Amino acid sequence: MSRYKKEPHIPFQCLIPLPESGPTGNTGLESAFRAIKTTDQSISANALSIITFETIEFDLNNEYDRTSTFSPQQDGVYLIIAAVTFEPTDISVNYVTQALISVNNSFIAGSDNFMGGNSGFLNAVNPSTIVQLQAGDVVRISASSSVAGQFLAVLSHFEATRLPSPASNPSSPITISSSKINKQTFDKKL
Numbered sequence: 001m002s003r004y005k006k007e008p009h010i011p012f013q014c015l016i017p018l019p020e021s022g023p024t025g026n027t028g029l030e031s032a033f034r035a036i037k038t039t040d041q042s043i044s045a046n047a048l049s050i051i052t053f054e055t056i057e058f059d060l061n062n063e064y065d066r067t068s069t070f071s072p073q074q075d076g077v078y079l080i081i082a083a084v085t086f087e088p089t090d091i092s093v094n095y096v097t098q099a100l101i102s103v104n105n106s107f108i109a110g111s112d113n114f115m116g117g118n119s120g121f122l123n124a125v126n127p128s129t130i131v132q133l134q135a136g137d138v139v140r141i142s143a144s145s146s147v148a149g150q151f152l153a154v155l156s157h158f159e160a161t162r163l164p165s166p167a168s169n170p171s172s173p174i175t176i177s178s179s180k181i182n183k184q185t186f187d188k189k190l
Contacts, residue, residue, distance in 0.1 A: 030060045
């Protein structure tokens with residue numbers, strides 16, 4: 001027998017009205033893919049290269065091709081995530097590695113990491129963004145480093161998914177922001 005007094009059960013009643021969910025329905029085709037890097041890719045110092053992601057883990061709508069390009073089949077809002085892992089040829093020097101997301105050859109998002117020499121760590125750079133895309137846009141991942149080395153298959157991936165969004169919104173056309181990232185922004189750090 002418990003030494004605690006058992007209280008009668010009182011059902012919980014929320015006194016704050018909760019919002020009702022909005023209408024549900026078809027938001028368009030399912031769109032998502034994930035590709036991983038399975039071969040190392042050597043680069044020279046300060047050479048911006050398109051990064052290859054050779055193995056497709058899944059592609060729900062056949063929108064990713066083996067040239068490491070994602071091209072959505074419908075307009076919408078997409079989450080794009082990538083990771084590239086870099087190893088310098090000379091591990092004793094300080095360096096910066098950058099990775100950029102481009103849409104139709106315009107950089108729209110990026111990330112860079114400084115790595116001190118002899119750190120004992122690999123340098124993983126993870127750009128991501130949420131962006132409105134149009135059907136047929138070309139999305140790629142590019143990267144460079146201030147020193148020669150290689151982008152490794154370890155922990156390097158590229159993925160995107162379409163978020164629930166109208167297939168099109170004529171009152172708000174889908175465009176890439178005029179505040180595009182210029183590669184020179186990153187070059188100043190190199």
